[in-house]
Amino acid sequence: MPEQRFDPHDLAQMAPRYRARFINSLSGFKSANLVGTVDGDGRTNLSIVSSVFHLGAAPPLMGFIVRPHTVERHTLENLLETGYFTLNAVNHPHYAAAHQTSARYDRDQSEFDACGLEPRFVPGFVAPFVAQSPLRIGLRLVAHQPIALNQTELVIGEVVQVMVDDAAVQEDGYIDLEGLGVVAISGLDSYHQTDRLSRLSYAKPEHPPHRLTLSGQPEEDA
């Protein structure tokens, strides 16, 4: 297939918005999560992020990138103030509402109200969850470190609460995100459903991987 090649000069020449869309597309499909926070006065905030990533299982750690000089600044201020935040998986019926949280609302206007999403509070946990999300995670802030190269911040939280629709958790611990209708993001603004190709067995040098069922059993035994 014919291909386009871009060198540093080509990349530098791109108009800023073209480059933003192009570079944001390079990393591949991204997770779609809503970050829920609250400030010391009880004002809730909700912001979609596509940079959440797994950092480790023991202890259970997740990270994401905040741009403090954008609409995301309230999220950062709030989670630094209270020490807690939530991550709520975005599912198909609510992807447009989730996208709308990226609009630049005033601090006094909660994105929950503005975007038609419902906060849910859990006793003993200060940050708001999203009632409509099928996978809701409560995290305690454990680290934040500046990325000096571009004035972003890496935020790291330890998972302390997980609420997930019952049928999704498989017997081997895998969570069926696809069955929950969780969406993926590409670029700045494209939302996608998924269609499972397969789970694959743990890779070993001696032989190729074999396909696993949703519940993690070898397909031939299923």
Next chain:
Amino acid sequence: MPEQRFDPHDLAQMAPRYRARFINSLSGFKSANLVGTVDGDGRTNLSIVSSVFHLGAAPPLMGFIVRPHTVERHTLENLLETGYFTLNAVNHPHYAAAHQTSARYDRDQSEFDACGLEPRFVPGFVAPFVAQSPLRIGLRLVAHQPIALNQTELVIGEVVQVMVDDAAVQEDGYIDLEGLGVVAISGLDSYHQTDRLSRLSYAKPEHPPHRLTLSGQPEEDA
């Protein structure tokens, strides 16, 4: 729908492999990329990673997490030695081969050979690209910082080369990953194709987002 709730005690009680699958599922869909590196003796290495994320467009920066005490150690050693690495999007026909790169091969055995993937070299760029990948990115190492919480390393590269199949780049800069057959990952071992719901317009507080075509035009105008 009935839901399961997990508190810190429940999470701590999980058996290690169950917990690994469970916690790895929490972040949502993940990107599927092959990291290509070479050592000073010309021995190539290829490793699948699901933690690549967009860090910024200007300068164009991408990051990923390396676990230095796992099979990924060769990747880290090589990119620190040469200062360059590649990220190659994994597409549908090659997802099982890409998964197989996570097996623990000896240093002298290249994952390219072992997994049936072909290295492609570009003049003036030391690290190997994956010939079968429809989106190949060359990066210069610009930072690496330890995450003290769990002995992982955040690696950050600046994009200096992009090669992509011609038809995928839209007029507004968005790259049609779905059209390229790029896959997403969930959990440790599940691979997914995607099905676009829509692109959405830039969010503004006054009105809900509207749907965009693949090329970024409002749908009603298309």
